[in-house]
Amino acid sequence: MDLLETRDLVYFVAVAEELHFGRAARRVGIAQPALSRAIARMERRLGVPLLRRTSRSVELTAAGKTLLREGIRALDAVAAAVRRTRRAGVDARLVLAMKAGTDAGAIDEIVRDFRSDPMAVLVEIVHSVDQRIAMLRDGRADLALLHRPNNDLTGLHFLDLSTETQVVVLAPNHRLASRTAVSMSDLIGEPMARWPESAVRPGTDNRPVIHDTGHLTHLATTGRAVALLPASAAAQVPRSLPCVPVSDAEPTTSVLAWLPENDSPALAAFLHHSANRRGHGPEVGGTEES
Structure with missing residues (x-):
């Protein structure tokens, strides 16, 4: 018999995040005594205490912190499976999440080639600055156009599309603005x-976060930040801002990323055309290890 059900995880995550049984009970829509009994039943089944309770507070034990982390992952995976299943049964399409203007026209070419394939379906392109990876992991997207090494590709399969040098965006009066490199x-x-969505080490990166090109323009113009961009993305930056090549910056590679468990024939066909465009032949993929 399974020790835990999805409902148990929903109850526990609510308590663990609220650290208050009353608020958690209202959040999941059951009576507080029933929620307390459910958590106690989970602890008996698992054989470890998940919470330290006093008359004034609720705290997570080490086991509770682990179950919170793993429980959120499990619930996210279930939600993603539901989304992918419903989409597969309702409409035949591929959803590609990407940041506008970051593909140098490659995606349009791949989509045109893909339309001639017997497995072709509608390709819906969704533009996002900060949700591409989340959309991929939670089942809202089948593919995401990302950049290596800038994005966190842990646990994803990916196919390299193009590699290019980087430029730095500077204020017009910056000390380096007149340099050729x-x-x-x-x-x-x-x-x-x-x-x-840049890959960062938690707690160690306090760099300003760019939300869109307009925000980047403001940060650079006011001297509050400089930013590295792929050379092709410089076309989106106002001409008033110098974009200077960085000779020894690590090249950035555009990649198509997808979840390993997505076995859609349409996805496989799309990746086949993507690989052929790069001259890779039918072999696609790669995996970023955790």
Whole structure:
């Protein structure tokens, strides 16, 4: 017999996040005594205490913190499975999440090629700055156009599309604005901005976050930040802002990323056309290890 059901995880996550049985009970729509009994039943089944209760507070034990983390992942996975299943049964389409203007026209070419395939379906492109990875992981998207090494590709399969150099966006009066090229050492000490989905180490990255091109323009113009961009993305930056090549910056590679468990024939066909465009032949994929 399974020790826990999805409903048990919903109850526990509510208590663990609220750290208050009354608020958690209202959140999940059951009476507080019933919620208390459900949590106690979970602890008996698992054989470990999940919470430390006093008359004034509720705290998570080490086991409780682990179940909170793993429980959220499990619930997210169930929700993603439901979304993908419903989409597969309701409409035949592929959803591709990408940031506008970051593909240098590659996606349009792939979509045109894909239309001639016997497995072709409608390709819906959804533009997002900060939700592409989340959409992929929770089942709202089948594919995401991301950038390596900037984005966190842990646990994803991916196919390289194109690799390009990077430029730095500067204020017009910046000390480096008149240079034809700079090095990374020239940028030491500069307030370097990042995009919302950039891979970061938690607690160690306090760089300004760019939300869109307009925000980037404001940060750079006011001297509050500089930013590295793929060379092709410089076309989106106002001409008043210098975009200077960075000679030794790590190249950035555009990739199509997808979940390993997505076995859609339409997805496989789309990736086949994507790989052929790059000259890879039918072999696609790769995995970023955790």
